[in-house]
Amino acid sequence: MKCQFCNKNEADKVFYLNYMGGLYQISVCDDCLQRMWQQAVASGQAETFRNYSGWWPGRPEPRRYGERAFPDDAAEDLKKRRRLSLLRARLSEAAGREDYEEAAKLRDDIDVMEKEVCSHEG
Template identity: 30%
Template sequence: MRCENCGRDEVNFHYRSNINGKIMEKHLCMDCAAELGLTNRGLNRPQLPLEEVFLRMFGMRPDPRLFGGFGMLLPTFFVPAVVPQPQAPLGEPVFPTDEKRPEVDDEMKKRREINILREQMYKAAAEEDYEKAAALRDCIKKLEGADTNK
């Protein structure tokens, strides 16, 4: 069988594609398949080594002893890390406790209380205890109304 593209060489490459349901088949020789970009011939050739890239770009090869262009020799780059030891013995806090924590103001306490009541209201509504949910709703509105009356 002869190549469908050039018609002179024997077929040794079969190409089949299915694009949007349209099936296309081609019987080609290796030269025509490579010419059409259907083979991996370009991928089979060896890539340029990194040293050759540096040579072409900068006109010099990198020193194999240097690590990553940081100017460090490889053995000095991998120095074992020092793990700090805790200063305080076990059971004692590491940070000083003499600092006063900021106190929660009344506004934050009210917000927390409203959030707790909302959670209880949602839970009561999910359990179909509508009387309790309505009472919690009224309590939330009263607390939120106290904010607007200031």
């Protein structure tokens, strides 16, 4: 199988990612993986790259499907945070349209959601 990035070399690493409910297989050669790592380090995103890919220099294989990068309950929290982000964007749009009734409703929804998402209890 060819590397999905350079389309030249044979892929010797395969990542299995579960992204927004879809399972994706990403085939990458060692050269491209090293370049991605160097770019992540240069941009200050090395830790993010490690967490997302499950790979870093010195680790022989990337994370495999079934290995969890996050606890099982993190998925529900992530959904709530995405919904909160969407509500904030809609609030900004409503305020821009001067639809104050809608903005007030969204503000109230955001307040309720923030208490659920940002709570450190239970």
